[in-house]
Structure formats: C-alpha cells, structure tokens
Amino acid sequence: MLKLEKRPSPSVFWSRATPVLAVALTMVAGSAMFALLGKNPVEAIRTIFWDPLFGEFAWYLRGQLLVKAGPLILIAVGLSLGFRAGIWNIGAEGQYIMGAIIGAAVGLAVFPTENRLIFPLMVVAGAFGGWAWAMIPALLKTRFNTNEILVSLMLVYVAQTILAMASTGFLRNPEGAGFPGSRNFSSYPAAANPELIAGSGLHWGGVAALATVVAAYVLLQRHLFGFQVKLSGQAPRAARFAGVKPERLVLACMGIAGALAGVAGLFEVTGPAGQISIDFNVGYGFTAIIVAFLGRLNPVGILFAGLLMALTYIGGEMASTNLGLPSAAIQAFQGMLLFFLLACDILTNYRIVPAAKEAR
Amino acid sequence: MFGGIDPTLLIASLMVASVPILLAAVGELVVEKAGVLNLGVEGMMIMGAICGFITAVETGSPALGFVGGAVGGAVLSLLFAVLTQVLQANQVASGLALTLFGLGLSSLLGQGYVGIKPPLSKPVPFGPLADIPVLGRIFFSHDAFVYMSVLSVVGVWAVLKYTRLGLILRAVGENHDAAHALGYKVRRIRVLAILFGGAMAGLGGAYLSLIRVPQWVDGITAGAGWIALAIVVFAAWQPWRALLGAWLFGGISVLQLNLQAAQAGIPVEYLSMSPYLITILVLVIMSSRRGRAALSAPACLGQNFHAAR
Numbered sequence: 001m002l003k004l005e006k007r008p009s010p011s012v013f014w015s016r017a018t019p020v021l022a023v024a025l026t027m028v029a030g031s032a033m034f035a036l037l038g039k040n041p042v043e044a045i046r047t048i049f050w051d052p053l054f055g056e057f058a059w060y061l062r063g064q065l066l067v068k069a070g071p072l073i074l075i076a077v078g079l080s081l082g083f084r085a086g087i088w089n090i091g092a093e094g095q096y097i098m099g100a101i102i103g104a105a106v107g108l109a110v111f112p113t114e115n116r117l118i119f120p121l122m123v124v125a126g127a128f129g130g131w132a133w134a135m136i137p138a139l140l141k142t143r144f145n146t147n148e149i150l151v152s153l154m155l156v157y158v159a160q161t162i163l164a165m166a167s168t169g170f171l172r173n174p175e176g177a178g179f180p181g182s183r184n185f186s187s188y189p190a191a192a193n194p195e196l197i198a199g200s201g202l203h204w205g206g207v208a209a210l211a212t213v214v215a216a217y218v219l220l221q222r223h224l225f226g227f228q229v230k231l232s233g234q235a236p237r238a239a240r241f242a243g244v245k246p247e248r249l250v251l252a253c254m255g256i257a258g259a260l261a262g263v264a265g266l267f268e269v270t271g272p273a274g275q276i277s278i279d280f281n282v283g284y285g286f287t288a289i290i291v292a293f294l295g296r297l298n299p300v301g302i303l304f305a306g307l308l309m310a311l312t313y314i315g316g317e318m319a320s321t322n323l324g325l326p327s328a329a330i331q332a333f334q335g336m337l338l339f340f341l342l343a344c345d346i347l348t349n350y351r352i353v354p355a356a357k358e359a360r
Numbered sequence: 361m362f363g364g365i366d367p368t369l370l371i372a373s374l375m376v377a378s379v380p381i382l383l384a385a386v387g388e389l390v391v392e393k394a395g396v397l398n399l400g401v402e403g404m405m406i407m408g409a410i411c412g413f414i415t416a417v418e419t420g421s422p423a424l425g426f427v428g429g430a431v432g433g434a435v436l437s438l439l440f441a442v443l444t445q446v447l448q449a450n451q452v453a454s455g456l457a458l459t460l461f462g463l464g465l466s467s468l469l470g471q472g473y474v475g476i477k478p479p480l481s482k483p484v485p486f487g488p489l490a491d492i493p494v495l496g497r498i499f500f501s502h503d504a505f506v507y508m509s510v511l512s513v514v515g516v517w518a519v520l521k522y523t524r525l526g527l528i529l530r531a532v533g534e535n536h537d538a539a540h541a542l543g544y545k546v547r548r549i550r551v552l553a554i555l556f557g558g559a560m561a562g563l564g565g566a567y568l569s570l571i572r573v574p575q576w577v578d579g580i581t582a583g584a585g586w587i588a589l590a591i592v593v594f595a596a597w598q599p600w601r602a603l604l605g606a607w608l609f610g611g612i613s614v615l616q617l618n619l620q621a622a623q624a625g626i627p628v629e630y631l632s633m634s635p636y637l638i639t640i641l642v643l644v645i646m647s648s649r650r651g652r653a654a655l656s657a658p659a660c661l662g663q664n665f666h667a668a669r
Contacts, residue, residue, distance in 0.1 A: 004448070006666060037468075088452055140640070144648035149399065149452070150590050151643060154636040157583050161633040289456055328467035328578075335461025339439065342449040342457060350448065 004350040014348040019294055019301070021347075022340040023308070029340070030333050039323050047322060048315030048330075061314055063201030067272050068310035070205035071096070071264035073302055075288035077209075077216045078257030080297040085232040087253045091137065091152025092261040093285025094159035095130040099262020100269040101166050102129030104276050107191035108171060108183060118190040123204075123266055130262015131255050133159065138254035142247040148254070156285070167278050182276035185269070193271035205267030209306070212260060216299035229253065261285060283331075287313075290338045309334065370614060371498050375506050378610025380405070380564035380572060380581075382509045384588035385595070385602045386516050387560025392592055393520065394553035395533035395660035399455025400440050401561050402585025403462025408433035408562025409569040410466040413478055413576045416566075422481040426505070426566050433562020434555050436462055441554040445547045448664050463579065473576045481505075481571055505567055510603065512560070517599035529553065533658035536665040546665045561585065583636065590639045594646050596656040605642075612638055 027049075031041035052061040075092045082089045103126030107118060137151040171182040185192045193203050220226035232239040232249055240246070264284065273280040291309050295302030316330030346352075384401050391398050398404075411432025416425025440458050443449040484507065486500040520526035529549060531539040536546045568584065569576055587609055595601035616631040 004666065090456060140644055144644050146640075146644050146647045147593060150586060150593070151640050153586050154583070154590075154640050157636045158633045161629050165627075165629045286460060290460065293453060326468055326471050328464055328471070331464030332461060332468050333464070335457060335464045338453075338457040339443065339461060342443055342454050343447050345449055346447045 002352050002354060004346070005353050007349060007351055010348045015296060018344040018348055019296065019305070019341060022294070022337060022344045025340040025344070026333065026337040029336055033329065033332065033336075034325065037325065037329065039319075039325055044319055044323060044325060047319045048312060048333075051318060052311055052314045059199070061318070063195075063199055064314050065307060065310050066201040066206045067203070068313045069306040070203070070209045071268055071284045072288050072291045072309055073209040073306035074205065074212055074264040074267075075257075075261045075285060076291035076295060076302045076306060077212050077299055078260035079288055080292040080295070080299070080302060081216070081229055082253035082257050083233075083292055084297050085229045085249055085253055086236070087141075087250055088149045089134060089137065089152050089254050089257050090149055090289060091134070091154075091156050091285070092257060092288055093281060093283065094152070094156035095133045095258040095261035096265035096268075096285045097156075097159040097163050097281050098133040098265070099126040099128075099130035099259075100265030100280070101163060101171070101276060102126060102132075103262070103266035104182060104185075104269050105166075105171060107185065107188070107270070111183065111188060111191075114190045116190070119193070119204075119270075122191060122270065123263060126262045126266025127259040128262070130265065131259040133262070134254045134258020135251070138251050138258075141250050141254075148250070160281075163276070163281070164278050167276050171276050173275075180278055184275045185271075186274050191270060193267055195271075203267065203271045205264060205271060208263060208267065210303075213299045213303045220299065225252065261288075287334060290334055293338060293341055312337075368494050368497050370611075370618060372502075374607060374611045374614045375498070375502060376572065376610075377614045378606040379505055379509045380568045381584050381588045381591060381609055382603065382606035383505075383512065383564035383567065384561040384585060385591040385606055386509075386512050386599060387557035387564075388588055389592050389595065389597060389599060389602055390516060390520075390529070390560075391553050391557035392661055393533045393597060393658055394529050394550050395536060395658050395663065395665075396444065396550050396554055397451045397455065397662040398437065398440055398458070398554060398557055399452060399589065400437070400458025400462065400585075401557075401588050402581055402583070403459035404433040404436050404558045404561035405462075405565035405568070405585040405588075406466040406579070406581045407436045407462045408565030409580050410470045410473070410565075410576060411562065412566025413473060413569040414469065416478045416570055417473060417476055420479050422479050422570055425478065425570050426563060429562045429566025429570075430559040431562065433560070433565060434558040437554050437558020437561070440558075441551045444664060445551050445554070448666060451662050451664065459585070467578045470576045470578065474578075476575065478570050478574050480574075503571060505563075505571065513599045513603045520599070530658070533660055536660045536663070540665070540667055546667075550665075561588070564588070587635065587639055590643055594642050596646070597658065598656075608642075609635060609639070 027045055031045055034041045034044040052058065075096065079089060079092055103122045106125040107122045110118060133155060136155060137148040140146040140151055141148045167182060168180045173181060173183045193205065196202050220230065228239065228244045228249060231242060232244055269276055269280055287309060291302060291305045295305035312330055312334060316327065319325040320327045384405055388398065388401055408429035412425045412429025415428025416422050436458060440454055443454040444451050481503045483502055484504050520530065528544055532544060532546050532549050540546050565581060568580055573580060591602055591605040591609065594605040613635050616634050619626060620628050620631050
C-alpha cells in the first residue's frame with residue numbers, strides 16, 4: 001500500500017511540472033471521450049492542439065489566439081490575486097458584462113463625436129463598471145461577513161439580465177430596425193478597438209493583458225501589497241499579526257479583479273464582438289478560473305495558461321466544423337483539465353511513500 | 361384572485377417549484393454537516409437532470425429516470441470525493457471544477473435529447489381528498505416527489521438529531537481530529553456524505569428535467585444549485601429551516617413567473633432577476649446577525665483532513 005506524507009514545504013519541481021502533467025492526462029482522457037463520441041481521437045487532438053498553430057489555416061488562426069487569450073489573461077490575473085489570499089470571486093463573468101455595458105454606454109452616449117479621448121475614457125468607464133460590480137460582494141463581505149462566492153455568482157445572473165435589458169432597450173441601435181443589439185463599434189472609429197497590426201489579432205486588450213502580467217509580477221515580487229496577498233493565503237494568523245487588514249485586502253483584491261474583468265469586457269465589446277448583444281459574453285469569466293489555476297496563480301504561468309486555453313477554444317471550434325465534434329465537448333474538456341490539475345497537485349504538497357508494514 | 365393570480369394555484373405550484381432546490385439543499389446540508397463544502401451542487405444537479413432525462417426517455421419509465429438522475433449526481437460527486445478526500449485537493453476549487461465540468465458534460469450528453477418530451481409522471485391518487493376545495497388542490501394534487509422532498513427533510517432532521525449515525529456525522533464535521541482519535545473513519549464518512557449529497561442533487565436535477573420543465577434544455581438548472589447552497593446558509597444548517605427557505609424561494613420564483621404572465625406592470629427583467637437579488641438580500645440578513653451564521657456552521661467546514669499518524 002501507498003501512503004501520503006506531507007512535505008515540509010511544497011515541491012518547486014512538482015509545482016512547475018503538474019500543469020504539464022495535467023495537460024498530458026487531459027489529452028489522454030479527452031481522447032477517450034472523443035473516441036466514445038465516435039471520433040478519431042488522434043485526429044481530434046491534432047485538430048485542437050496542432051492545426052491552429054501549424055496547420056493549413058494557421059496564418060489566420062494564430063491571430064485568433066491572441067484575441068481569445070487577451071480577455072482570459074486579463075481576468076485570470078485579477079482573479080489569481082484573490083485566490084492567493086483566499087478570496088473567492090467567481091463572478092468575473094458578471095463584472096466582465098458590466099464593464100462592457102458601462103464602457104460601451106459612455107462611447108454610445110457621445111456618438112458620433114470624433115475625439116481621441118473617447119476610447120481611453122471608455123476603458124476607464126469599463127474598469128469602473130467591473131470594479132463597481134465587484135464592490136457589491138466585497139462590501140457585503142467586509143460589512144456583513146456575507147459569503148462572497150455566492151453573492152458574486154448570483155450577480156452574474158443579474159448582470160446577464162441587465163445585458164438583455166441593454167441590448168433590447170437602453171443601448172439598442174436606434175437605426176437597427178428594432179433588432180436587439182447596440183450600434184456596431186467598427187463603424188465608429190473613435191470608440192473602436194481595431195487590430196493594431198493586421199493579421200496578428202493583437203488589439204488593445206492583448207496589449208493590456210501583457211502589461212497586466214508584468215505589473216502583477218512586479219506587484220507580487222516587489223511590492224508590500226503583493227507580500228500581504230501571499231502571506232494572507234499561506235498564513236492568515238501571521239498576516240493579522242503582521243498588520244494586514246483583512247477588510248482592505250478583500251476590497252483591493254476584489255476591486256482589481258473586477259476592474260480587470262470590466263476592461264476585458266470593454267475591449268471585447270468594442271473589438272472582436274463589435275457590439276453589445278444579448279450573448280456577446282461567451283463564458284470567459286468562468287474559463288478564466290481554470291486559467292488562473294492552470295497558471296498556478298502566477299502571472300507568468302497565467303500568460304501561458306491563457307494561450308493554451310485560447311488554443312482549446314480555437315481548436316474546439318475547428319474540431320466542431322471539421323470533425324463534427326459537439327461544441328460542448330470542448331467545455332467538458334476544459335473542465336477535465338481543472339480536475340486533473342487539482343488531482344496532480346497532491347504531488348506538490350505530499351510525498352507518496354510505501355506504507356510501513358509494522359504496526360504503529 | 362389578486363391581480364389575476366389565484367392564491368390556491370400559487371401555493372400549489374410553489375410546492376412544486378421548491379422541490380429541486382429543497383432536495384439539493386438537504387443533500388448539501390448533510391455534506392456540510394460532515395465538514396465538507398461541495399460547491400459543485402449546480403454541476404451535480406445538471407448531471408442528474410440529463411442522466412435522469414436520458415434514462416426516462418430510453419426506458420419510458422419516470423421512476424427509473426429518477427434513479428438514473430440520482431446515480432448521475434452521485435457519480436459526479438464521487439469525482440469530488442476522490443479529489444478532496446483522497447487527493448487532498450482544495451474543496452472550493454474542486455467544487456467549481458465539478459460545476460464547470462458538469463455543465464459541459466451535460467450539454468454534450470443532452471445533444472440528441474433537445475425537444476423531446478419525457479414520459480409523464482402522474483400525481484399520487486388521493487381519491488376524495490383531492491376533491492376538497494382549496495386544500496385538496498394545495499396538498500393532495502402533487503406527484504410523489506413533492507411529498508418525498510418533505511419526508512427527506514424529516515428524515516435528515518431525525519437522523520442528525522436522534523441517531524448514533526447523526527452524532528458521528530456531526531462529530532466528524534465539528535472536530536475531525538477528535539473524531540479520528542475516537543476511531544471513526546473520517547474520510548470514509550465524508551465520502552459517504554458526499555455521495556448522499558450528490559444523489560440528492562441529482563434527484564433535484566431530474567425533477568427539473570422530468571416534471572418541472574419538463575424537457576431538456578442546456579443550462580436547465582440556471583443557478584438552482586447555487587441557490588440551494590445559499591439556502592443551507594439561510595437555514596443555519598438546520599433541516600427545518602431549509603424547508604422554509606426552499607418554500608420561500610420557490611414562492612418567489614413562482615410569483616415572479618405569475619406576475620410576468622399577469623402583466624402586472626413591472627418590467628419582466630426586474631422580475632426575472634428578483635430570485636437572485638432576494639437570495640443576496642437573505643444572505644446579507646443571515647450573516648449580519650453578529651456571528652450567528654459563523655457559530656452554527658460546522659467548525660471543520662471546508663478543511664481537509666489528513667491523519668498524520
């Protein structure tokens with residue numbers, strides 16, 4: 001029999017190796033799932049992980065990688081700060097939607113004025129929208145000790161309803177012949193978020209994601225706030241003695257995560273999505289939770305994890321058009337990845353040793 | 361009649377609407393009493409909904425459908441049990457993984473079942489009792505699961521309060537080290553509690569797809585699992601108050617649907633977000649009463665147990 005022995009401190013090697021191991025295991029289990037669905041597993045895995053990068057249409061799909069990875073990385077970096085400190089904001093999807101609505105509303109309010117300041121102003125408004133939406137669970141947590149997990153999640157459903165109201169009501173395109181959805185930002189240059197380098201898929205959201213990764217890295221390594229975040233997660237009691245104010249930490253972590261999710265929503269709605277519509281959000285806020293864990297709650301790790309998860313989105317779309325793989329399969333595939341990741345984590349924190357034979 | 365809404369019908373449908381969240385909440389209550397926080401209720405519910413639906417459609421028997429739903433929920437919860445009890449993974453993250461995976465897998469399984477009608481479940485024949493005006497409609501016109509859900513509350517309450525099993529379960533949840541020192545198998549008890557919670561959530565999901573809706577649509581649970589989690593907090597981990605909570609939320613969801621149908625002058629969007637807003641409000645009220653919620657929560661809730669010796 002095997003026995004678990006707690007390591008004195010988490011293994012550095014395994015903490016790097018487990019994401020790779022988890023991806024490998026997910027590919028194996030995913031192949032089994034694809035085989036059960038009656039698809040050739042090797043072909044499916046190749047379509048998802050290889051073709052978007054090196055296949056026939058790679059010139060186009062590689063660009064899509066940045067389009068999808070940008071929001072995932074932005075949101076996941078924000079979430080990772082809270083997750084490190086034991087603050088579970090799982091309502092990023094709602095913050096993403098609210099950021100998009102508030103930001104877009106600012107742009108649409110001044111339509112058709114052309115001014116260079118409009119887009120930056122919209123970004124600020126987007127950040128504010130996400131921040132304000134995240135402040136609801138944060139303030140309820142600090143004031144009334146209300147569970148932030150449940151409140152932030154309930155607010156996703158509320159945000160979705162507000163999105164429906166916006167796209168059929170107060171933000172609807174007045175020249176849209178009554179169809180739901182706002183004006184398209186691609187025809188409003190001052191508020192649009194176009195590709196910066198043609199064919200690269202890089203828009204301001206991708207730039208912001210990269211900047212956020214750098215900023216978060218510096219924050220965690222060099223700044224007192226980063227130290228407090230790490231300390232609160234690893235040793236809450238020690239953090240209190242060291243003078244960390246739990247309330248302020250909750251407000252800061254939730255606020256940063258909300259603002260980043262809001263910005264991500266704004267970049268999405270002005271760029272790839274193009275307009276506010278009932279279903280412009282595609283669940284990035286939830287997938288970012290997987291990205292944050294896959295990146296080991298580390299900004300650099302999240303950069304890679306975001307790119308990988310973007311690859312599964314694009315590859316999944318390819319597989320569904322080329323192989324007829326159901327689009328839900330890729331969602332199950334992503335969920336599976338999180339399972340294997342959490343399961344493999346045991347290698348980081350525990351040593352597996354053969355159990356001693358003699359009686360204790 | 362009040363503004364086009366019949367109160368008798370409202371109370372009758374309130375009881376039906378509360379069944380899924382009640383079953384899931386009672387299951388989760390037992391899990392949390394054992395000291396485990398399983399945030400995967402939404403995932404287990406929706407797996408129960410699709411597994412139950414598929415079983416019922418393929419066999420033509422609603423009863424077998426409910427068995428299938430319970431099994432579906434329990435199998436998914438087994439994954440959670442392995443992750444948290446054997447592999448010592450973080451319970452919050454594992455619960456979220458369960459929900460994300462369950463939503464994806466259910467939509468995958470349900471592909472061929474969209475737009476199909478499940479076999480119908482009949483109300484329990486109460487004979488002349490059902491013909492009593494008002495009371496007959498409210499109490500004696502339902503399918504068996506409405507009564508079973510209430511019985512499950514009674515059962516869980518009695519077991520937790522009066523039996524040795526309940527005492528052991530609570531001991532494991534309050535102080536796992538002490539329970540371990542007394543020789544109880546902490547992890548085995550927790551795994552069994554998780555399986556029970558999964559089966560109950562699965563039943564609740566199957567009730568949604570087989571009776572409440574009744575058909576299969578993607579994301580059919582629409583947050584019901586999360587509301588069930590909120591009800592456990594609302595109930596302060598007491599079964600009877602879970603019943604009260606489930607009826608309250610069932611009532612709100614039925615009332616808002618009725619108000620939508622009656623065109624009461626309140627915009628539809630405000631009505632459809634009301635159950636979620638009221639959940640938040642209730643959570644705030646419950647947790648703001650100085651330490652009450654914190655005191656009644658099982659002391660080891662959410663903590664993993666690893667026997668050093």
